[in-house]
Amino acid sequence: MKYLNAAVEAVDKNAQSERRNKVALYWEGEDGTKKKITFLEMSLLSNKFASVLKSYGIQREDRVFFFLPRVPELFYGFLGALKTGAIAGTMFAAFGPQALQDRLDNSDAKILVTNQALKPRIDKVRSKLPNLKHVIVIESDAFQKRMADASNQFRIAQTQEEDPAFMLYTSGTTGKPKGVVHVHKAIYHQQKTAKLVLDLQEDDIYWCTADPGWVTGIAYEILGTLSLGASTVVHEGRFTPETWYRILQEYKVSVWYTAPTAIRMLAAAGTDLVKKYDLSSLRHMTSVGEPLNPEPIKWGKKAFGLYFYDTYWQTETGGMMIANRPGLKIKLGSMGKPLPGIEAAVADDKGNLLKVKQPGNLVFKKGWDSMMRKIWRRPKKYESYFKKGWYVTGDQAYKDEDGYYWFVGRADDVIKTSGERVGPFEVESALVDHPAVVEAGVIGKPDKLRGEIIKAFVTLKKDVKPTEKLKEELSEFVKHHLAGHAYPREIEFIERLPKTRSGKIMRRILKAKELGLDIGDTSTLEEY
Ligand code: PRX
DSSP states (O other), X not given: OOBOOHHXXXXXHHHTSTTXXXXXXXXXXXXXXXXXXXXXXXXXXXXXXXXXXXXXXXXXXXXXXXXXXXXXXXXXXXXXXXXXXXXXXXXXXXXXXXXXXXXXXXXXXXXXXXXXXXXXHHHTTGGGOTXXXXXXXXXXXXXXXXXXXXXXXXXXXXXXXXXXXXXXXXXXXXXXXXXXXXXXXXXXXXXXXXXHHSOOOTTOEEEEOOOTTSHHHIIIIIIHXXXXXXXXXXXXXXXXXXXXXXXXXXXXXXXXXXXXXXXXXXXXXXXXXXXXXXXXXXOEEXXXXXXXXXHHHHHHHHHHSSOEEEEEOOTTTOSOOEEOOTTSOOOTTOOBEEOTTOOEEEEOTTSOBOOTTOOEEEEEESOOTTSOOEETTOHHHHHTTEEXXXXXXXXXXXXXXXXXXXXXXXXXXXEEETTEEEOHHHHHHHHHTSTTEEEXXXXXXXXXXXXXXXXXXXXXXXXXXXXXXXXXXXXHHHHHHTBTTSSOSEEEEOSOOOBBTTOOBOHHXXXXXXXXXXXXXXXXXXXX
């Protein structure tokens, strides 16, 4: 097998080339602080970080997790972890103690890197994580001193193409989040697709608005895009239309990768606002994470004079699978066509391939470079994603006569709220931890702005009053325990939840009821 380290591909190769003094990251902090980090600096900082991890005893394939906002330490820290041969994991900064515990416990993380502001959430669950040996706080004197003293030369682990490199927890319909493991070789697919779809050229200034707590940030804000030598803007702060337009203008962003909810929020702020900024550098706009309907695309054309190119993929696929791309005519509302090297199809539940225009399960022929290689500690679960040599996405789609793919919906109960993936089971579990709650059923409710919002149906203990105040309290409870983005925006108290005879909550029925649709076959239902 071939030696390969994704951090070397992403950064060191550029640091050793004529790009060494080219800016890799244009970073802007929440408080307005600005930093430029060149490829050479990224290479040396990640070497130092790797040295620090070694000084804490990190070994090959140990898990190193990052719980940080979009600060430079997250970027060179992640790369440094790869250089040691450890498996790097990231966690979105909106996570609460329960979400952190689930991930750190399942992965048996040895080191966690965080900051002062986020550390209290780890402290709440630290006693339940006996294998977590070190919590590194980036502002601490101890860490600062180790970084200062660390060598900026590092003997990079002799990792091979198929060695694990990074992992991300993601949600399904049932159970706790699953640890999706990717190998170093994933970077080949990420690089190839970044070139083809994002169309990155030497002089581009690229802005990916995603967070490295999710897969988009890892594949197209760190690995694939840096490997192409792209100068990348990273904005730590929050979204407002004014801030985003200012960033596009100030950094002369030319290629932009964002998400439908953000586009809809920009559209809601109006076209006049866009016209106040000089966005003449912008030449290519792309989107991911949820269905991109024709309306936001049309608005984009009106506001920026460009089309948003939709791209489709998942945490599990590790890189883009189906996309619109330069040179391919856009059909508004379609996800585009499978990328070179990717074989896509639509199959029925038995795995038989379907014909053109027949909706079914979107599947991909097993074996591309950035395909997940493992679900951490759950080999059976991993196998369940494959049928007859095809990887089954959990999404439904159809293919048209020209080979374009059209998204239909999820085949399961996974929720996409503001483009972020949330498992209903996690939200239900968080709700039943509240003393007033007996049971909860959670669904994604269609929403014009956010794609879906989380709606919870809750049954209460006998003596508890179903007040509006309690609804707020429950939402806050989930926000703090589970995650800032995964709380129910709507709660409805009901007498009893629809269940199968074996006691499983029928979210399908809750959703049908909510949407005023036919409830469908209820023969397996308990009396309802
Ligand atoms: O349902 C699909 C939706 O997002 C899911 C994957 O989410 P996640 O693993 O968080 O990765 C998101 C970023 C790569 C998919 O199963 N999805 C993603 N892109 C699209 C989409 N739905 C419709 N159109 C898309 N372009």
